[in-house]
Amino acid sequence: MLNTYSYPEFPYRQSPEQKNGVVRRHPVVVIGAGPIGLTAALDLSARGLPVVVLDDNNTVSVGSRAVCYAKRPLEIWNRLGVARPMVERGVSWKVGKVFFRDQLAYSFDLLPEPQHRMPAMINLQQYYLEEELVAACTRRANVDLRWKHKLLNLTQDNDCARLTVETRDGVFHMEADWVVACDGANSDTRRMVGAEFTGQFFQDRFLIADVVMKAAFPTERWFWFDPPFHPNQSVLLHKQADSVWRIDFQLGWDADPEEEKKPEKVIPRIQAMLGDKAEFELEWVSVYQFACRRIKEFRAGRVLFAGDAAHQVSPFGARGANTGVQDIDNLAWKLALVHSGAAPIELLDTYHEERAFAADDNLKNSTRSTDFITPKSRSSRRYRDAVLELAETEVFARPLVNSGRLSTPTPYLESSLNTPDASAFAGQMKPGTHCADAPMNRKGQSGWLLEQLGEGFTILTVGEPPRHQTIRVGGVAARLLRVGVDIDDSEGVITTRYDLQPGTTYLIRPDQHVAARWRSFDADKIAAALRHSLGMSIETALEPACA
Amino acid sequence: MRLNHQPNIADPDGFYEELITSQRDLSDEQAELMNAKLVLILANQIGDRATLTEALQLARPRSRQA
Incomplete structure (x- = not known):
C-alpha cells in the first residue's frame, strides 16, 4: 500500500525518578497521548499545572481514524494556540450531499451563518493532528511527554493515586494528585478502577478505504443510501489532506473482516464507485464495528475519564474526538481551580454532570443516525426508504433524512x-x-x-x-x-x-x-x-x- | 385545506426514533398492520377529503423515468 505519510518515532527517555528510584508526587498524570490526552496536557499546563503524559507507544495514531473536526473543538484548540496549522493543512468543508440510489435526495450546509473565526468542519488525518499537538506539548516547559511508558496498575486512597508504570528499564512507581484517563475505548485505566461501561453494540461492519487520487469530486461530504455501485448498503466519501480520500462502505454483519480487507476485494468496490478508468492507490484499509456506550461516572475519586475512555459513539456525525476535546475544555479549568484550592471539590463533580449530559446527547444522536443508516427491521427499512424517496421532491421529508447529525456542542x-x-x-x-x-x-x-x-x-x-x-x-x-x-x-x-x-x-x-x-x-x-x-x-x- | 409540503413535525429526529422504536419488537405482519392503522388514524385527524386525495397521490410509487 502507498504511504503519503511517514510515522515519526518519539524518543523514549528514562525519567530521573525511575533512574533514582525515588517516588515522586505529580499534580496531574494524563494517561494516553492521543488527541484528547494531548489536549488535556496543553489545557492543564496553560492553566499552570505541570503535567506528565504517559503513553505506551512512541508515535502518532497509526492508520485512518478520526477525520472530521468541528468548529467548537477548533475554537478550543485556537484558545490553546494550536488551531492555525490544523486549519491550514485540513480541508474545510460545509456542504453535505445525500444520495438515494442514483438520485440526489438533498443537500445541507453546516454553517449558513458567516462571521465565525473557525470553519464549520475540517477534515484532517488524525496523525497530522496529533503531530501538531505533540509539537505544541514539546514547546511547553511544564508538559513532560513520556513515550513507551505503560500503566500497569493504579490504586488510590484519600491521599493520592499510586501508579505502577513499566518501561524498558523496568517497573517503577509514581504518585499523582489527579489522573486524567484518555486511553481510549479500551481504556485499561477504566478496568483498573472497576468502572462500569455499558451500552449498545451494533451488528454491522464497515470498511474504511483511504485512497490517494486526483478526483473531480468537490470538497463536500457525500453520503449514499443504497447506491447502484454498492446495493443495499451505505457509502460515505470525505476528502482529507494530501489528496487522500476516505471511503466508508457499509458491509453488513455477515461480512468476513479478514477477507474484506484484501486489496483484491477492496479495489473492485472502489472501481464500481469511481469507474474502471479511475486512477487511485490504496493508502489504508481496515474493517470496523462499533458500539454506543458510556462510563457510569466520569469521576472515580482522583481519576477523571475523558474522550473514548468515557464514551464511545458510532462514527456517523463525527462525535468521537470532537466530544472528547470538549470534555477537556470542561475539565481543565475546574481541575486547576480545585487543585489550587480556589474552588471546592464539588466543582469537579460538575464535570460529570455537564459532560455526561453531553455524552448522553451524543449517544442519542449517534444511535438515531445508526438506526436510520442501518435499519434493523423490514418495516424500519421501508420507513427509511420512504423518507429518502419523498425527500427528493418533498421539503417536509428532508429533516427526517439522517446520514449522521454532525457534531455540535451540547x-x-x-x-x-x-x-x-x-x-x-x-x-x-x-x-x-x-x-x-x-x-x-x-x-x-x-x-x-x-x-x-x-x-x-x-x-x-x-x-x-x-x-x-x-x-x-x-x-x-x-x-x-x-x-x-x-x-x-x-x-x-x-x-x-x-x-x-x-x-x-x-x-x-x-x-x-x-x-x-x-x-x-x-x-x-x-x-x-x-x-x-x-x-x-x-x-x-x-x-x-x-x- | 391543502397538503402541507413544508416541515411541520416538531423534533423530527425524536419523532422518527419513537416511530421506529414503537415497532421494534413486532413481527413484519404486526408492523404492517400497525402502519395501516396509523394511516387511518392520521387520515381521520386530517379529515379533509381533498387533502387526503392529494396525499394518496403523493405517496403512490412514482414512475421513475430518466
Missing part, C-alpha cells in the same frame, strides 16, 4: 453552575451555552471575540460599568471586557448574537460558556454568580479542597 442548559436568567433575552446565548464567536475591533485591529475572552472568568459588558472595580471571589478574579471601550462591535454581530443593550452584562466561564447574564451591571449579582459557577453554592459548607 449546551449545559440544566447545569447546577448556571445562574438562571432574571430578564428576557433573545438569541442562543442562554446560561450553559458555549459563547458564539463574532468579529470585533480592538484598537483599530480586526479580530475575534473568542480570542478576547482570555484564560479565566470574563465579564462582558456594554459600555462603562457604574463603578470600576475588580470582581473577585477568593483567589478568582473576573476580568472586565467592555464592548464599546476595550473592543468595538465593528459589524454589529456581537450585539445580535448576545442580544446586547446598554448595560447588558455576561459572566463567561474559563471554558467560554455563559454562566449568567443580566440587563444591568450589578457587582453583587456578578460576584454571587461567580461563586455559584465555582461550585461554592452546591454544598452549604465552603470547605476548600486540599491542594
Whole structure:
C-alpha cells in the first residue's frame, strides 16, 4: 500500500525518578497521548499545572481514524494556540450531499451563518493532528511527554493515586494528585478502577478505504443510501489532506473482516464507485464495528475519564474526538481551580454532570443516525426508504433524512453552575451555552471575540460599568471586557448574537460558556454568580479542597 | 385545506426514533398492520377529503423515468 505519510518515532527517555528510584508526587498524570490526552496536557499546563503524559507507544495514531473536526473543538484548540496549522493543512468543508440510489435526495450546509473565526468542519488525518499537538506539548516547559511508558496498575486512597508504570528499564512507581484517563475505548485505566461501561453494540461492519487520487469530486461530504455501485448498503466519501480520500462502505454483519480487507476485494468496490478508468492507490484499509456506550461516572475519586475512555459513539456525525476535546475544555479549568484550592471539590463533580449530559446527547444522536443508516427491521427499512424517496421532491421529508447529525456542542442548559436568567433575552446565548464567536475591533485591529475572552472568568459588558472595580471571589478574579471601550462591535454581530443593550452584562466561564447574564451591571449579582459557577453554592459548607 | 409540503413535525429526529422504536419488537405482519392503522388514524385527524386525495397521490410509487 502507498504511504503519503511517514510515522515519526518519539524518543523514549528514562525519567530521573525511575533512574533514582525515588517516588515522586505529580499534580496531574494524563494517561494516553492521543488527541484528547494531548489536549488535556496543553489545557492543564496553560492553566499552570505541570503535567506528565504517559503513553505506551512512541508515535502518532497509526492508520485512518478520526477525520472530521468541528468548529467548537477548533475554537478550543485556537484558545490553546494550536488551531492555525490544523486549519491550514485540513480541508474545510460545509456542504453535505445525500444520495438515494442514483438520485440526489438533498443537500445541507453546516454553517449558513458567516462571521465565525473557525470553519464549520475540517477534515484532517488524525496523525497530522496529533503531530501538531505533540509539537505544541514539546514547546511547553511544564508538559513532560513520556513515550513507551505503560500503566500497569493504579490504586488510590484519600491521599493520592499510586501508579505502577513499566518501561524498558523496568517497573517503577509514581504518585499523582489527579489522573486524567484518555486511553481510549479500551481504556485499561477504566478496568483498573472497576468502572462500569455499558451500552449498545451494533451488528454491522464497515470498511474504511483511504485512497490517494486526483478526483473531480468537490470538497463536500457525500453520503449514499443504497447506491447502484454498492446495493443495499451505505457509502460515505470525505476528502482529507494530501489528496487522500476516505471511503466508508457499509458491509453488513455477515461480512468476513479478514477477507474484506484484501486489496483484491477492496479495489473492485472502489472501481464500481469511481469507474474502471479511475486512477487511485490504496493508502489504508481496515474493517470496523462499533458500539454506543458510556462510563457510569466520569469521576472515580482522583481519576477523571475523558474522550473514548468515557464514551464511545458510532462514527456517523463525527462525535468521537470532537466530544472528547470538549470534555477537556470542561475539565481543565475546574481541575486547576480545585487543585489550587480556589474552588471546592464539588466543582469537579460538575464535570460529570455537564459532560455526561453531553455524552448522553451524543449517544442519542449517534444511535438515531445508526438506526436510520442501518435499519434493523423490514418495516424500519421501508420507513427509511420512504423518507429518502419523498425527500427528493418533498421539503417536509428532508429533516427526517439522517446520514449522521454532525457534531455540535451540547449546551449545559440544566447545569447546577448556571445562574438562571432574571430578564428576557433573545438569541442562543442562554446560561450553559458555549459563547458564539463574532468579529470585533480592538484598537483599530480586526479580530475575534473568542480570542478576547482570555484564560479565566470574563465579564462582558456594554459600555462603562457604574463603578470600576475588580470582581473577585477568593483567589478568582473576573476580568472586565467592555464592548464599546476595550473592543468595538465593528459589524454589529456581537450585539445580535448576545442580544446586547446598554448595560447588558455576561459572566463567561474559563471554558467560554455563559454562566449568567443580566440587563444591568450589578457587582453583587456578578460576584454571587461567580461563586455559584465555582461550585461554592452546591454544598452549604465552603470547605476548600486540599491542594 | 391543502397538503402541507413544508416541515411541520416538531423534533423530527425524536419523532422518527419513537416511530421506529414503537415497532421494534413486532413481527413484519404486526408492523404492517400497525402502519395501516396509523394511516387511518392520521387520515381521520386530517379529515379533509381533498387533502387526503392529494396525499394518496403523493405517496403512490412514482414512475421513475430518466
